[in-house]
Every structure is written in C-alpha cells, then in structure tokens.
Amino acid sequence: MQEAGCRSRRQGQAAGAGGRGRRQEQEAGAGGRGRGQGQEAGDSITQPSPSTENGKMKSVECQMPNEPCSLSVIISIVPSQSLRLMIVAGEPSGDAHGAALMRALRDVAPDLSLEIFGAAGPQMRAAGIEPVVQSDDLSILGLLEIGRALPKFWRAFQALRRTAIERHPDAVILVDWPDFNLRLARSLHRRGLKTIYYISPQLWAWRSHRVKTIARHVDLLLAILPFEPEWYGERGVHHVEFVGHPLAGEVAARYDREDFCRFNDLDLSRPIISLLPGSRLKELQRILPAMLDAAALIASERPDVQFVLVVAPSRSPQEAKQILSARGLAPTLPENLRIVHHETREALAASDAAAVASGTVTLEAALLGTPMVIVYKESALNWHTLGNLITTDHYGLVNLIAGKRIVTELMQNELNGRRLAAELLSLLDRQRNEEMRNRLREVVQQLGNGGASRRAAERILAAVSR
Numbered sequence: 001m002q003e004a005g006c007r008s009r010r011q012g013q014a015a016g017a018g019g020r021g022r023r024q025e026q027e028a029g030a031g032g033r034g035r036g037q038g039q040e041a042g043d044s045i046t047q048p049s050p051s052t053e054n055g056k057m058k059s060v061e062c063q064m065p066n067e068p069c070s071l072s073v074i075i076s077i078v079p080s081q082s083l084r085l086m087i088v089a090g091e092p093s094g095d096a097h098g099a100a101l102m103r104a105l106r107d108v109a110p111d112l113s114l115e116i117f118g119a120a121g122p123q124m125r126a127a128g129i130e131p132v133v134q135s136d137d138l139s140i141l142g143l144l145e146i147g148r149a150l151p152k153f154w155r156a157f158q159a160l161r162r163t164a165i166e167r168h169p170d171a172v173i174l175v176d177w178p179d180f181n182l183r184l185a186r187s188l189h190r191r192g193l194k195t196i197y198y199i200s201p202q203l204w205a206w207r208s209h210r211v212k213t214i215a216r217h218v219d220l221l222l223a224i225l226p227f228e229p230e231w232y233g234e235r236g237v238h239h240v241e242f243v244g245h246p247l248a249g250e251v252a253a254r255y256d257r258e259d260f261c262r263f264n265d266l267d268l269s270r271p272i273i274s275l276l277p278g279s280r281l282k283e284l285q286r287i288l289p290a291m292l293d294a295a296a297l298i299a300s301e302r303p304d305v306q307f308v309l310v311v312a313p314s315r316s317p318q319e320a321k322q323i324l325s326a327r328g329l330a331p332t333l334p335e336n337l338r339i340v341h342h343e344t345r346e347a348l349a350a351s352d353a354a355a356v357a358s359g360t361v362t363l364e365a366a367l368l369g370t371p372m373v374i375v376y377k378e379s380a381l382n383w384h385t386l387g388n389l390i391t392t393d394h395y396g397l398v399n400l401i402a403g404k405r406i407v408t409e410l411m412q413n414e415l416n417g418r419r420l421a422a423e424l425l426s427l428l429d430r431q432r433n434e435e436m437r438n439r440l441r442e443v444v445q446q447l448g449n450g451g452a453s454r455r456a457a458e459r460i461l462a463a464v465s466r
Contacts, residue, residue: 082113083464086164087124088184089175090135092279092314093360095121097199097246097453098175102127104457117167119160132163138180157184164188170464171196174218178202182213189217196460198222200240204231205392205400211235220463222456225401226446241459247360249450251367253349260350264308264338271305271352271428273298274370276344278357279312281319286377287357288323293417294355298425299336305428307337310347312361317341353427355420358395362407366398367444371436373423374398374409383412398443406439 085105089098102116102124117130119138125131133156161184164172171194174181178201185195200223203211214221214237221240223229232240253260261268275295277288288309295307311317317339340347344361348354348370356362358376365372374396394400395409408423410416427433 081111082115083109083461084115084167084169085117085171085173085460086132086160086167086169087116087118087120087129087173087175088160088177088181089121089124090119090138090177090180092121094175094177094199095123095135098129098173099123099127100246100453101173101175101198101456101460102129104453105460108454108457109461117163117169118173119156133159153180156180160184161187164193165191169193171460173198173460175199176201178210182210182217185217186213189219194219194464196220196222196463198456198460199224200228200232204228208235211237220459222459224452225397227401227403243455243459244448244450244452245363246452246456247363247367248444248447248452251345251364253346253368255346257350260343260346264340264343266306266308266338271302272308272350273305273424273428274308274310274347274351274354274356276310276312276348276354276356276361277320278359279314279361281315282379283357284315284319284323286379287375287415288320289327290375290377290415290417290420291355292324292327294420294424295337297417297421301421302425302428308347308351309337309339310344311339311341312344313342352433353424355424358409358411360397363397366440367447369437369440369444371427371433371440372407373420373427374407375415375420376411377415378412398440401446402439402443406436406443 087098087102089095098120102114105114115130116128117132118124119133119135120129120131121135125134135156138153138156157180165188172185172188174185174195174197176199181197182201185197189195195218197214197218197220200221201210201214203214204227211232214232215235219239221232221237223232223240223242224245226242229240229242232238255263257272258268260266261272266272273295275288275291277284277291291309298305299307309320311320320339345364345368348365349368351370354365354370354372355375356365356372358374362372362374376395392400394405395411396407398407399405399409410419410423427436
C-alpha cells in the first residue's frame with residue numbers, strides 16, 4: 001500500500017500504481033507505496049482448516065477474540081473442490097500483499113484446488129499465480145510518465161477484462177492500485193462478476209468522490225487501516241471490514257544491531273542514521289541529494305555519526321553510486337557511509353534514527369520502533385497539479401493512524417539538507433528518541449497482532465460462498 005501523503009496522493013496513484021549468506025537473502029517485498037511482507041505468521045490462536053466432504057467444503061467457524069476483526073467468520077459451502085480467482089496488483093507493495101494473500105488462501109483451505117490468474121509481479125508469480133499481465137513495468141508515477149505509458153495500461157486493461165469474461169472467475173480480487181483497479185471493478189461488476197477490493201484506496205486523503213464506485217461496483221472491501229470502516233460508514237458504505245494491517249506482526253530484522261555492524265564494518269558504539277530514499281529511480285534522483293546534504297552537515301557537527309544508505313530491493317546499488325559520484329562524494333564514501341542492499345529491516349532496526357521516503361517502509365520503521373523523519377519530493381508539475389486535491393492534514397501513514405503529528409514530515413520544498421540535518425540531529429537526543437519510540441509503539445498497537453492476510457483469505461472464501 002502506498003503512503004497517503006506522497007505516492008498515492010501527490011502522484012495521483014500510479015495508474016494504472018546472517019553472515020554473508022544471510023545478507024544475501026532476499027527481502028520479501030519492496031522497501032519503500034521499500035515495502036514488502038513475508039508470509040503471514042497466522043493468528044494468535046489455532047484455527048481449524050476447512051475440509052471437504054462430498055465435493056463441498058464443510059463449514060468452519062473461526063472465533064478471533066481481541067483481533068481487529070472480532071467477528072465470527074464462517075467459511076461455508078464453496079460449491080466444489082475448486083475455486084477460480086483473478087487477482088490484480090500493479091505496484092511492488094501490492095505484489096507483496098497479493099503474494100501473502102495467496103499463500104494464506106492455500107493455508108486456510110489446503111484441500112481446495114485453486115486456479116489463480118491475473119496481473120502479477122515477481123512475488124505473486126513466485127507464489128504460483130498465472131500472469132495474464134506481468135505488472136513489473138506498470139508501477140509508474142507522475143502525470144507525464146503515466147501519460148506516456150497509457151497505451152501499455154490500456155493493453156493490460158483489455159487483456160485482463162477479456163480474460164475475466166472468458167474464464168469467469170468466482171471472484172476478482174483487486175489489490176490497491178485504484179486508478180487502474182476501480183475502472184476494472186466497474187467494467188467487470190457490470191458483467192456480473194463478484195469484485196472484492198483488498199487494501200482500500202485512500203479516498204479519505206483525496207478524490208473522495210470515488211466512494212460512489214466502491215458503493216456500486218465493489219461487493220466487499222477489506223480495509224487494513226483501523227479508521228477506514230468508520231469513514232466509509234459515514235458515507236453510506238457498510239460492506240467494509242477491517243482485517244488488520246498485513247505488516248503487523250510480520251516485520252522483524254533477520255539479525256541484530258551487533259551482527260549488522262559486523263557485516264557492514266560499522267562501529268557498534270557509535271550512532272547510526274539510515275537514509276532510505278525510496279524504491280523508484282525518480283525518488284532516488286530527487287530525494288537522495290537532500291539526504292546526502294544532510295549527512296554532510298551532520299558529519300561536520302557530529303563526526304561520530306555513521307550513515308547507512310539503504311537501497312531498496314527494486315533498485316541497484318550502482319544507481320545510488322552514480323548519484324554519489326555526480327555529487328563528488330564517492331572518494332569519502334568508505335569513511336562515513338555504507339551502502340546496503342536487501343537489508344532494509346536490518347538497517348532500520350540497527351539505526352538510532354532514519355530519514356525515510358514516504359511509503360509503506362515508514363510503517364515498517366514504526367513496527368521496528370525506529371525514530372524517523374518522513375520525507376518526499378516530487379516534480380514541480382505533479383506537486384502543483386495534484387496538491388489541491390489533498391484533504392488530510394498529514395502525509396505519513398504513522399501520523400494518519402495516530403491522528404496527530406508524531407513524526408516530522410518534510411515535503412517538497414521543505415526537504416533540504418539543512419532542515420533534514422536539524423531534525424535527524426534532534427532525534428539523536430536520548431529523551432526525544434525515547435519519546436518517539438513510545439509514540440510509535442502506541443501506533444503499532446492499533447494495527448492488530450498479525451494474521452491480516454489469513455483473515456482476508458477467510459473473508460474472501462466466505463464472500464465467494466454466498
């Protein structure tokens with residue numbers, strides 16, 4: 001899911017948008033709208049899986065007290081031992097959420113034969129989803145960029161619509177990516193297909209008029225933020241269920257600060273600040289320079305501070321090194337800054353503070369308890385054109401969930417080396433650092449205790465059975 005303040009709102013939602021061996025493990029998901037999720041760990045209680053009898057699934061009632069969706073979930077009477085689903089995700093975070101959801105579906109109903117196809121990125125394909133469309137190249141941001149790619153989006157839309165009509169799935173599951181998926185929901189629902197939306201579009205942030213499409217053309221909306229059902233209910237939309245956030249209970253570093261420092265030649269006793277400039281090339285180009293300026297200013301005042309540049313899994317370290325070289329910083333790189341790849345969560349967990357590009361990775365930082373500054377910078381055209389559509393006071397998911405500003409946000413013209421350096425230095429103060437960690441823990445408690453993908457899978461099976 002992209003963070004409300006920037007990717008999804010300012011950019012008009014991408015349209016369609018351990019030892020050496022341990023360090024080489026791939027992070028599950030994208031770092032940024034890094035991002036990514038591992039397989040869901042399951043609920044805090046043991047739940048029976050549905051079994052089949054005479055070609056039908058037996059009804060299983062799963063009680064989940066004290067969970068975000070404290071409902072009695074009944075998975076009942078799927079017409080046969082097979083189920084055909086189409087799932088559509090177009091962005092790295094959606095790809096990770098979709099893959100986790102598919103694994104959860106197989107875990108919940110292991111005896112059910114699942115035929116799953118749709119728009120899939122690398123993680124969904126690895127989870128066994130048949131790619132009618134490969135969504136790797138469809139995660140595009142910015143008005144001009146999307147405009148140039150419209151033919152590509154149109155071909156993908158047509159291919160998915162045609163396949164859905166021909167194969168008639170039991171349900172179409174749409175994962176985030178609203179500019180594309182809401183249009184697809186309208187088209188397929190009119191043709192009698194059941195549509196289930198997983199991860200609500202951030203209509204509470206901008207373009208709230210699209211709630212009409214949700215009301216008319218979505219049969220079930222599975223929300224991952226705790227305030228969303230109430231927001232929709234106030235607008236007459238009641239087929240919304242909060243299943244918890246997929247990251248809750250699932251974000252953990254593979255190794256601790258001591259190991260991270262040893263693997264990356266860092267001094268365990270000195271402060272560490274991580275820099276996470278985003279998962280897209282344009283983000284790297286626009287945000288990293290200000291981060292480097294801030295690092296230089298901090299180093300001049302606090303030479304004991306160490307810096308870690310965290311390259312998102314979807315980007316290459318070479319791209320970051322090119323920006324460093326262009327700014328003449330490459331010669332000093334070995335002394336005061338390290339570049340890491342596929343160690344997003346480990347870097348965050350080891351850091352005393354972090355500058356994080358607005359996106360789902362800010363929520364990962366919160367779950368890891370890392371004090372942060374949320375930053376973002378767009379093209380002047382996108383910022384000016386789309387800025388007037390914003391209807392919320394905050395940009396970062398952490399602040400939106402808290403309902404108040406607990407993390408500093410430096411957006412667009414506010415993002416410069418001087419401002420960022422001052423904010424990061426203040427987070428190295430022991431008292432302020434501990435205060436933010438306490439506030440982040442309060443936010444995390446609102447997200448549930450894990451098992452969101454499993455609950456979403458149960459709701460989908462129940463909806464299909466009706």
